[in-house]
């Protein structure tokens with residue numbers, strides 16, 4: 304008797320010979336994939352060069368991949384650039400599922416990202432927030448303030464202090480770590496022929512891409528070597544913890560220099576642009592909706608006044624439910640990583656009757672989930688109120704809202720990110736009143752998205768800040 308198991312893949316748009324569906328992606332892949340899903344369904348299969356790929360825009364299938372069959376889809380695809388820049392890769396995010404990934408993630412969670420550790424970093428956050436408030440106060444008398452530059456510098460300063468024990472910043476463009484990270488993002492975001500056509504890898508040599516990647520790797524490595532050399536032993540930072548673990552032979556995890564550098568790179572790659580993006584879009588959305596801005600400000604100013612202080616304290620954050628709803632709504636409309644990070648199946652499996660071969664890449668379109676009118680009322684509108692009830696959270700259990708992913712590969716940095724985002728936004732809204740420069744009306748703000756793995760605003764955000772008189 305013939306088996307009636309379907310062996311075909313989910314529906315697919317028409318393909319071209321050799322390149323398959325690659326030409327249908329474009330520079331803003333989340334938008335292109337959303338358009339394809341609208342036409343062909345919420346679970347589709349694409350052929351990207353030689354790579355079989357699934358695209359998921361349905362909460363049920365996302366749950367199947369990140370929960371029910373999480374152990375099968377816990378791998379990451381191998382990317383040429385990750386191999387070259389991330390020491391193998393020896394980081395966490397791009398590492399294949401296995402012992403190195405497990406141990407490295409455990410170390411990071413325990414020594415950098417646990418709630419207790421994050422709480423203990425409160426002083427660093429407060430100092431950096433005070434520095435930002437001070438800077439804006441000074442700059443605002445001279446004209447509109449470049450908020451994008453201030454916010455990105457803030458995230459890098461915090462991560463550098465926590466990871467390396469000191470800031471490596473000049474402001475904006477002069478910020479060394481930011482400069483390096485920007486080139487990394489550009490290289491990670493660019494189309495790399497070898498990932499889709501392994502037999503055409505020589506093209507990277509011919510076009511000079513290999514040389515550009517090698518140069519960039521040498522720059523990062525040189526910087527990390529310098530940082531490691533300058534590092535003061537005994538500091539309470541991630542680098543010190545990693546050295547201590549390296550010396551301690553008892554935990555069974557051999558951690559060499561490559562592992563240490565890989566983990567540091569993840570702190571920069573995972574912990575900076577993502578948080579920056581949330582704060583940038585939050586300020587933009589609030590300036591566009593003055594009544595919502597006012598509501599957030601009223602809540603913060605009331606809570607601070609009740610405490611009889613003139614300081615937004617971290618311990619008061621839990622009462623700021625409207626601000627928390629604003630941040631959640633911002634991540635629904637502008638998930639910093641719109642396509643999360645890709646997964647890969649480790650063995651053949653079945654989903655909804657379709658057979659999914661081993662080594663199939665899976666892209667979950669978090670951006671499209673957040674904008675789906677079947678899942679959200681007034682899906683394209685900024686309505687923080689929808690999150691006020693607290694029913695929907697981003698911890699990876701509500702599969703229509705997964706800005707941090709879910710399952711074994713979920714982002715370990717949620718508490719770290721939230722604490723620095725909340726404290727800074729609360730202070731910006733407490734200390735200043737905001738509007739667009741040049742008499743522009745709120746609705747005139749250009750909300751276009753830049754291209755990239757993390758999606759910030761296309762144009763930097765300039766705002767007028769006026770110190771609030773209580």
Ligand code: HEM
Pocket residue numbers: 395396397408416569570573574575577578581638639640643644645706707708709710711712713714715716717719720
């Ligand atoms: C708003 C801020 C952030 C967002 C939206 C975000 C988002 C994400 C997403 C979508 C993933 C992939 C999850 C999956 O595959 O299911 C991820 C993974 C990761 N993130 Fe974050 N992230 C943020 C902040 C941070 C911070 C602050 C750190 C560390 C300092 C961090 C470190 C990582 C690491 C190491 C991974 C890889 C986890 C793994 O592969 O097991 N992230 N993040």
